[in-house]
Amino acid sequence: MLAEHLHAQAAEFLRALRRHREGSDATDPVQSARSALDMRRAARRIGGALHTFRPMTDTAWADPLRAELAWLSGTLAREHACAARLGRLLEGMERLGAAPAAVPGQREDPSGPSVRENALGIARAGALLERQLTLARTRAHSAALQALGSSRFHALADAVALLASDAPVVPGNPYEHASRAARRLTEAVDALPLGRAARPYNAEAVHDGQDSPWHHVRLLLRLHRYAAEVTGGDTSALAEAGRALDRHRDAAEAAAAAAAAARTARIAPATAYALGVLHSSQRHEVEAARFGFQRAWRQAVVAG
Numbered sequence: 001m002l003a004e005h006l007h008a009q010a011a012e013f014l015r016a017l018r019r020h021r022e023g024s025d026a027t028d029p030v031q032s033a034r035s036a037l038d039m040r041r042a043a044r045r046i047g048g049a050l051h052t053f054r055p056m057t058d059t060a061w062a063d064p065l066r067a068e069l070a071w072l073s074g075t076l077a078r079e080h081a082c083a084a085r086l087g088r089l090l091e092g093m094e095r096l097g098a099a100p101a102a103v104p105g106q107r108e109d110p111s112g113p114s115v116r117e118n119a120l121g122i123a124r125a126g127a128l129l130e131r132q133l134t135l136a137r138t139r140a141h142s143a144a145l146q147a148l149g150s151s152r153f154h155a156l157a158d159a160v161a162l163l164a165s166d167a168p169v170v171p172g173n174p175y176e177h178a179s180r181a182a183r184r185l186t187e188a189v190d191a192l193p194l195g196r197a198a199r200p201y202n203a204e205a206v207h208d209g210q211d212s213p214w215h216h217v218r219l220l221l222r223l224h225r226y227a228a229e230v231t232g233g234d235t236s237a238l239a240e241a242g243r244a245l246d247r248h249r250d251a252a253e254a255a256a257a258a259a260a261a262a263r264t265a266r267i268a269p270a271t272a273y274a275l276g277v278l279h280s281s282q283r284h285e286v287e288a289a290r291f292g293f294q295r296a297w298r299q300a301v302v303a304g
Contacts, residue, residue, distance in 0.1 A: 001174050002053050003167040005230045006046060010164035013042035017157060020148070033080075036144070040076040043069040046163070048226035052181045056172035065163075068156045075147045078140035081253070086133040088254045092278050093126040121270025125278065128261050128271065178227040185220040189297060192217060197290040211252045214290065218245035237303045241296040248289035255282035 016038035023031030047069040050062045097119065147153055192213055221242055228235045262275035 002049065002056055002230055003169050005049055006163055006167040006169070007165070009042045009045045009049070010160045010167075013039055013046070013160050014157075014164060016042060036076050036148075037080070040073050043073045043076075044222075045226050045229065046160070047073065048223050049230055052223055052227045053169075053172070053174060053177050053230065055177065056169050056174065058168040058170070061168050065156075065159055068152070068159070072147065072153065072156060076144055079137055079144055082133050082137035082140050084250065085254050085257055086130065086137070088250060089129050089133070089258060089278065089282075090126055092254070092281055093122055093129070093274070096274065096277060096281075097122045097126075117270040118274065121268065121272075121274040124268065124271040125261070125274040128264065128267065128275075129257070132261055132264075133257065174231050178224075178231045178233065181220070181224045181227045185217070185224045188213070188217045188220050192294075194294040194297070197287075197294040211248075211286070214245065214248055214293075215252075218242075218249060221245060237300040238296075241293055241300055244289050244293035244296055248286055248293065251282045251285035251289060255279050255286065258282060 016035045020032055020035035020039060023029070023035055047066045050057060050066040050069075054062060193210075221238060225235045225238070225242070227233070258275050258279040262272050262279065
């Protein structure tokens with residue numbers, strides 16, 4: 001069961017790698033980006049299986065491979081994350097520009113910038129974010145290309161090619177390890193402040209100090225889902241909970257990017273003000289995602 005899953009995911013990784021090379025040779029950026037995403041998905045699934053079912057593997061082989069897969073997945077994810085973050089923040093800026101005085105939860109502040117200054121600040125803030133995140137995306141793209149051409153990646157691809165035909169696994173009960181992954185997820189969710197998250201507009205997520213436990217639950221949910229793919233379990237009831245945690249992560253990272261931009265030296269007060277409002281709006285999105293998660297989780301528990 002585990003060996004078959006590893007064979008299948010390794011084969012998918014190699015197919016995606018071949019498509020990526022064909023897209024690069026044909027200068028087809030769309031195919032190249034899509035195949036890189038497929039490679040990353042396969043790498044995550046192989047790494048997740050090696051993590052959850054570690055007692056059923058040759059750890060001297062599995063642990064280094066899992067570390068290399070995590071390196072590749074993280075490297076390939078950065079460019080996509082930068083692009084998604086930029087799109088999210090520019091959409092937020094457009095909403096502020098369309099209704100500069102209609103900021104949720106705030107009244108017009110006579111001490112704040114005037115309407116004209118506010119419009120100019122929004123435009124400048126959007127331009128600043130675009131410059132910073134486009135630069136970050138370009139660097140991430142260059143890092144991904146460099147990684148895919150490195151000897152480190154070629155060694156990883158060789159290891160995955162071997163995995164496609166020979167998975168060094170040992171006998172064991174995969175259902176036991178999958179159940180353990182499910183218990184870890186449940187325990188982590190139980191530690192979340194779901195009672196407060198169930199109250200809309202509770203201001204719990206205004207600050208970013210409590211994001212880490214939610215990000216950890218997102219990781220455990222993904223590992224649980226990958227484990228279920230090995231054992232044939234059904235995790236469809238948790239799909240909406242997973243999407244809520246994705247929105248939580250995206251909004252939290254966007255808020256952090258807005259806060260970082262607001263700390264740029266020598267920007268105009270109106271620009272900093274617009275970035276502060278954008279940061280606040282993204283933190284409200286974090287709060288909404290937590291509310292959505294607790295509702296989806298409780299529905300999944302009832303359905304299960």
